[in-house]
Amino acid sequence: MSGPLEGIRVVECAGYLAAPSAGYILGDMGAEVIKIEDRVKGDPVRGMSSTFGRGMIMPDGTNILFETANRNKKSMTLDLKKEKGKELLYRLVAAADVFCTNYSLSAIDNLRMDYETLKKHNPKIVYGLATGYGVLGPDSEKRAFDTIAQARSGIMCTLGEPDSPPLQIAGVLFDQVTGTLLVTGILAALAARDRQGVGQKVDVSLLGSGIHMQAYNVNVTLLRGRPMPRPSRQTLKNPMANNYECADGKWLVLSESQSDRFWHNFCVALGIENLEKDAKFATAKDRRDNFLEVTSTLEKVFKTKTRDEWLDILLAKGGGLAFSPILDLTELASDPQVIANEYITEVDNPTLGKIKMMGMPIKFSETPAQIRAFAPNFGQHTEEVLMSVLGCDWEEIEKLKDDEVI
Secondary structure, eight states, rough: OOOTTTTOEEEOOSSSSSHHHHHHHHHHTTEEEEEEOOOOTTOGGGGGGGGGEOOBOOSSSOOOHHHHHHHEEEEEOOTTTSSHHHHHHHHHHHHHHEEEEOOOHHHHHHHTTTTHHHHHTTTOOOEEEEEEEOSSTTTTTTHHHHHHHHHHHHGGGHHHHOTSOOOOOOOOOOHHHHHHHHHHHHHHHHHHHHOOOOOEEEEEEEEHHHHHHHHHHHHHHHSSSSSOOOOOTTSSSTSSSSSEETTOOOOEEOOOOOOOHHHHHHHHHHHHHHHHHHGGGGGGHHHHTHHHHHHHHHHHHHHSSSSSHHHHHHHSSTTTTOOOEEEEEGGGGOOHHHHHTTTTEEEEEEEEEEEEEEEOOOOOSSSOOOOSSOOOOOOTTHHHHHHHHHOOOOHHHHHHHTTTTT
């Protein structure tokens, strides 16, 4: 069964992770994604051997970051600084539905691949642009990466204990959110094109995406004049909304706002009926007033059994109480809920064999998204694209090689 975007062609001139993340999501949904790379350097991520202190290169040479951001794509090399390279780009755009980039604004202008230029070749093109800070304002031309956007968005001051310094999120969360929002904008623009007959530019940024991701916290701050406080295990006043360490050193979280409703079942499950009968803990207000004593008792109780034992007990006796194990990323691949929904899926890699990779979290009942191809080798599809999309023959292709255009 084909994906929902079968027949949609995307031309991607992008590097690193934000815009390429949008490209792979569109590819998962069935779009044909043609990734144009510099004929000498390629996407810079191909050469990133480590990030956040972790190696990114697998034994067969696969780069994990590049593989993640570029599955379901075709790679074509092109020298966009040459006039012939630009001409080929324009011909590809004329045959495409979407153009996607995260090049700097100055590079976009210098290469003459801005929206105003490309729409002359395809008035209905949907032009997707991801930047660091947005296209307007004093910092629109500044370089930005995931951590920079984390800092500017305010999220680093929401992490950790109240008295800890600002903390960053490991990995590239903002790039992924930015790519996801760019996909949202692109799909809406495609709908507008089909219904209203217009192409348009869609732009998102790391900064804007990071702020959007915190919409509720940001609005609380704007309307109340102060941010939501950083949560601390020692000061959370609802003992049924806290993290607890178990006997095996693993953790679970309770997140029950309706604590009165579940207090009886909770006490029975934990074998602390004496607390239920104590007038100091009879209601949610009483427990808030005496939270230090309740939390201290619960900490001791949870350390008497392993996490799995407590999960079974809470499931059987908690009466629907909201709780969850606190997993680290190494545990996701064996989580039965994750596996059942294919949020992580097993695929056959031609050189690594059977491996587990992140799946597609959006499920379509009739046109499923899927991993159809792994990330391409450098320039793997150059000739294919030139012949099948642009109608070039071998003589033209050889001349393009001789002229160092491809």
